[in-house]
Amino acid sequence: MAHSPNPPSALRIVFGQRLREERRARNLTLEDVAERSGLNWSYIAQIERGERNIGIDNIDALSRAIGVEAHLMLQ
Amino acid sequence: MAHSPNPPSALRIVFGQRLREERRARNLTLEDVAERSGLNWSYIAQIERGERNIGIDNIDALSRAIGVEAHLMLQ
Numbered sequence: 001m002a003h004s005p006n007p008p009s010a011l012r013i014v015f016g017q018r019l020r021e022e023r024r025a026r027n028l029t030l031e032d033v034a035e036r037s038g039l040n041w042s043y044i045a046q047i048e049r050g051e052r053n054i055g056i057d058n059i060d061a062l063s064r065a066i067g068v069e070a071h072l073m074l075q
Numbered sequence: 076m077a078h079s080p081n082p083p084s085a086l087r088i089v090f091g092q093r094l095r096e097e098r099r100a101r102n103l104t105l106e107d108v109a110e111r112s113g114l115n116w117s118y119i120a121q122i123e124r125g126e127r128n129i130g131i132d133n134i135d136a137l138s139r140a141i142g143v144e145a146h147l148m149l150q
Contacts, residue, residue, distance in 0.1 A: 009135035060084035
């Protein structure tokens with residue numbers, strides 16, 4: 001997912017913050033979530049900071065890795 | 076968003092079907108949603124068929140275009 005020319009959507013920020021909150025609430029490191037999701041830990045850190053226009057497949061993979069339903073990660 | 080090499084995630088299918096249901100429930104055509112969202116109607120049709128790894132910014136744009144909160148579009 002290349003850096004998007006558009007300004008970050010509100011939803012990107014919501015998902016990033018929720019991902020960080022839920023990850024920390026479960027005492028998971030970025031490396032733990034990387035291992036569970038198959039994604040790169042630095043990419044996950046960028047997602048948490050709202051820097052990436054994450055695709056729906058990776059939203060699914062990260063939600064599963066954290067153990068929270070995807071729709072709850074967008075509220 | 077190029078065609079993704081990975082198999083479509085379950086979430087992709089959920090969002091596509093929900094988008095089609097909500098669009099039709101409001102008697103909106105693909106062209107209507109394209110105009111509201113600024114996205115191409117044929118891209119939206121591919122999203123509805125689960126053929127694209129849609130980015131979170133476009134999930135936000137399409138949810139706003141339909142008038143349904145994004146998290147509800149993923150249930």
